[in-house]
Amino acid sequence: xxxxxxxxxxxxxxxxxxxxxxxxxxxxxxxxxxxxxxxxxxxxxxxxxxxxxxxxxxxxxxxxxxxxxxxxxxxxxxxxx
Numbered sequence: 001x002x003x004x005x006x007x008x009x010x011x012x013x014x015x016x017x018x019x020x021x022x023x024x025x026x027x028x029x030x031x032x033x034x035x036x037x038x039x040x041x042x043x044x045x046x047x048x049x050x051x052x053x054x055x056x057x058x059x060x061x062x063x064x065x066x067x068x069x070x071x072x073x074x075x076x077x078x079x080x081x
Contacts, residue, residue: 044051056063 043049053065
């Protein structure tokens with residue numbers, strides 16, 4: 001009888017731990033999403049920053065954007081970030 005109790009207790013604590021883990025992960029991820037993505041989107045709207053050019057120039061011949069790539073000295077590539 002003692003073994004059955006311990007097996008049931010172990011199974012119950014495992015189920016309880018899984019349930020708590022799901023709840024905690026959901027709450028934490030929701031907070032991170034709201035703070036990270038929500039505040040970033042809000043700041044971008046306030047400062048009118050656009051990460052994608054969704055309205056291309058109607059006068060342009062194509063949708064390609066000029067990247068202005070040219071050969072540079074190797075020293076200019078160091079510490080570029």
